[in-house]
Amino acid sequence: MKKFINKVENVENEMIQGLIKAHSDKIRKLECGNVLVRNNKKEGKVAIITGGGSGHEPSFGGYVGTGMLDAAVAGAIYTSPAADIIYEGIKAVSADKGVLMIPMNDTGDIMNFEMAAEMADMDGISTAMVVTNDDVAVDNSLYTVGRRGVAGTVLVHKIAGAMAETGASLEEVKAVAQKAIDNVRTMGVAINPSTIPSAGKPGFELADNEMEVGIGIHGEPGVYRDTLKSADEIADVLLDKILSDIDYSNSEVAVMVNGSGGTPLMELYLINNHVYDALTEKGIKIYKTLVGNYMTSIEQEGFSVTLLKLDEQLKTLLDAPADTIAYKA
């Protein structure tokens, strides 16, 4: 393992400290743990909270701020934050209109958020939860715990955060967040795995000519392994699966070409070149494109493609102002 770190057990804390030192104008950390909250807490709005393991930077601390998240709770790398610390986050951001929790569909995250909501309930804080599950690689069947939440989560947070800023009720914000979840789909691929510092070795191994298709964001193996193909061919594999999942014909979409952390922007733009052409050829209108490292898996080399099908309301909310470290609109 070769990384710029000090002690493996300090990676998460030192990263959060560095983040705060860089962006103390926008966010601060709660004393009790790695809960990042916005400086300008706003009354009269629903508070949006999310959380998950570390290693996905800039998710989610990078999206705390005006127009997006009120709090992001960071666990150890790839590990859900604990219920008691999520509860502290809920208490810190709770204003007068309730708290909407938007975690990704992950067994640990859901259990900890549910426990935290039970604790908040005892304090009389009203919470609601919607769960992102945009990964089309995983079959949504009785035989899994449902689809994973992956990069499309960032767009759901953007939409929900914008709705919350309007002063909408908890029910209204929850409904629009769910609408975004229902219309967003993602699929990813990797050519080199990530190494959790405390594990010291990669989560899986790939030969030089292999790729892992349908990968999640926790370094877990994908759905199948295949020989490496050209960027255009790989993008088509991902797009085919996404486009066959919901009907995108004649629709307007937001596109996200997301890097897993180790893939250069050069390659991400090269991929977007084809994604744009392939979608346009199919008569799908691209309303907005995001290319970059939005939801990473430490140093994994890989990317995902996300499509969010838009209507007028979602377009307005996507365009609404956001002022966070990693997402500006």
Next chain:
Amino acid sequence: MIRCMEQEKEFLTDLDNAIADGDHGINMARGFCAVEQKIADFGSKDIGTVLKTAGMTLVSAVGGSAGPLYGTAFMKSGMIMNGKNEMNISDFIECIKVSVEGIMQRGKAVRGEKTMLDAMIPSLEAMEKAFSDGLSDKEIIEHGVEAAKNGVEFTKTIAATKGRASYIGERSIGHQDPGATSYTFLLDVVANAL
């Protein structure tokens, strides 16, 4: 238990890597170390308090899904042992029983989904039977360990339908479940302590 989790950290992590996200051993070792610090100066506190504190510490220090699951098990056991300074074998079996119930509820899982329950439920059944057969305390728990080990072997034959391992579906067959394995290690520690 604490030493055991430290010793088996890498093995559990390797098992987890094969089918999921490769952190089970690391998280369990971190959690049990935290429990050690927390209960170090508990002295003569009752077993219920010790178990409840251990459970809350596991929730907070393990995180992930093992935290809420093992945490729930210890907290539920703590409620059974409230105010008691000694634990007999029927108390212990009752603790495992409420742990199984708590874990099924928290994890929304049943037997046969390649989870810790596939070791826990058979071991509970084996211990209940051994108890009614009038075996010694040590023999009862050894029967539980044996059944748990068979449960771990059984997890190799099935595909996961719960947790992150469910994402790789059929590819999880052939690998043993890390949670079932860590439970078996912990029960084995109890058997060896008698």
